[in-house]
Amino acid sequence: MEVKAFYWKGDHLLLLDQRRLPSEEVWLELRDHLQVAEAIRGMAVRGAPAIGCVAAYGYLLGVKAGYDPDDVKKTLERTRPTAYNLFYALSRMEKALKEGRDLEEEARSIEKEDYEANLRIGSFGNILIPRKASILTHCNTGALATAGWGTALGVIRTAHRSGKEIHVWVDETRPYLQGARLTSWELLKEGIPHTLITDSTAGFLMRSGKVDLVIVGADRITARGDVANKIGTYTLSVLAKHHNIPFYVAASTSTFDLSVSSGEEIPIEVRSEDEVKTCHGISVAPTGTPAYSLAFDITPAENITAIITEKGVIQPVTEGNIRRCLS
Ligand code: MRU
Numbered sequence: 001m002e003v004k005a006f007y008w009k010g011d012h013l014l015l016l017d018q019r020r021l022p023s024e025e026v027w028l029e030l031r032d033h034l035q036v037a038e039a040i041r042g043m044a045v046r047g048a049p050a051i052g053c054v055a056a057y058g059y060l061l062g063v064k065a066g067y068d069p070d071d072v073k074k075t076l077e078r079t080r081p082t083a084y085n086l087f088y089a090l091s092r093m094e095k096a097l098k099e100g101r102d103l104e105e106e107a108r109s110i111e112k113e114d115y116e117a118n119l120r121i122g123s124f125g126n127i128l129i130p131r132k133a134s135i136l137t138h139c140n141t142g143a144l145a146t147a148g149w150g151t152a153l154g155v156i157r158t159a160h161r162s163g164k165e166i167h168v169w170v171d172e173t174r175p176y177l178q179g180a181r182l183t184s185w186e187l188l189k190e191g192i193p194h195t196l197i198t199d200s201t202a203g204f205l206m207r208s209g210k211v212d213l214v215i216v217g218a219d220r221i222t223a224r225g226d227v228a229n230k231i232g233t234y235t236l237s238v239l240a241k242h243h244n245i246p247f248y249v250a251a252s253t254s255t256f257d258l259s260v261s262s263g264e265e266i267p268i269e270v271r272s273e274d275e276v277k278t279c280h281g282i283s284v285a286p287t288g289t290p291a292y293s294l295a296f297d298i299t300p301a302e303n304i305t306a307i308i309t310e311k312g313v314i315q316p317v318t319e320g321n322i323r324r325c326l327s
Contacts, residue, residue: 003143003186005050006057008108013057017044018144022185033062033072040079040086043176047145048219048255049114052085056107059093069097081267082228082296084220088254114147117252117310118154125155125215125250125308132165133212136202139173139230140182141217141250151250152215153186155308160192168194169205173230175275175293199232206243214240218251218307225301225317226263231294237303246305253309253326261319263298271295
């Protein structure tokens with residue numbers, strides 16, 4: 001059975017609580033936009049495309065319940081500042097409302113388009129994957145992070161299903177452990193050979209010739225191709241460049257923010273220091289030690305071999321190629 005992060009049930013949203021995975025599969029019933037906003041802020045749902053889809057249903061719930069549409073939009077927008085799909089989905093919902101179109105249909109379309117985009121990203125990405133490949137990935141970019149199938153993990157899924165001999169190195173992805181908890185869970189369900197590593201293992205594996213390529217997702221991509229993604233992505237890109245290993249980003253066009261040119265203009269989410277200082281509620285640092293919990297970093301376009309979208313592969317990553325691909 002395919003993994004799904006959420007289901008729209010006509011009058012409420014059923015959401016798989018990703019904080020409880022992999023130990024428990026608990027489904028939350030979200031009945032208003034405030035509950036949806038809290039689920040996004042609290043990371044019950046995460047991954048830029050999934051956040052966008054869920055926010056669209058949140059907008060629908062809020063507006064249907066008679067709340068002021070501007071307030072509903074603002075409440076949902078304030079949850080996570082970096083994931084561009086959130087802003088993309090909410091502005092589509094706002095436009096649909098202004099044009100008098102059916103909001104439920106619009107939210108369903110956003111979900112369907114994301115799923116279909118991921119299947120196409122998988123097919124385009126598969127062209128870049130050798131018949132036998134050891135692939136390193138970071139965070140979770142699978143069905144859990146999207147409307148289904150996944151972006152970077154979707155490429156891996158497609159390559160595996162097409163009969164290629166794939167092995168995945170899964171970065172645990174400190175501090176939230178999306179790799180250890182979620183990517184491993186999805187790969188295990190799909191029967192894709194994989195091995196979990198600590199984030200700091202990646203460099204030496206590359207030096208030892210054990211990584212053929214790196215593929216990651218994106219939270220926001222600028223007009224010149226700078227990519228915001230899970231903290232640690234930039235480090236991997238530098239390592240991959242140093243070791244002459246292809247570094248791919250897989251993302252749908254709804255993750256591109258063409259209103260900004262440089263990655264420096266992207267707002268980076270800073271999360272609670274407790275996420276660094278504790279692990280599953282257990283303290284791993286002295287109480288008095290301050291911690292800095294940046295959720296994302298920026299990988300400059302120069303470090304990226306290609307960006308795989310549902311409209312094609314952008315290579316080399318230049319503003320001209322991005323604008324041509326997206327138009
Ligand atoms: O903090 P998260 O778990 O929402 O971060 C997720 C990522 O960084 C993903 O790589 C990105 O959203 C792409 S998911 C297809």
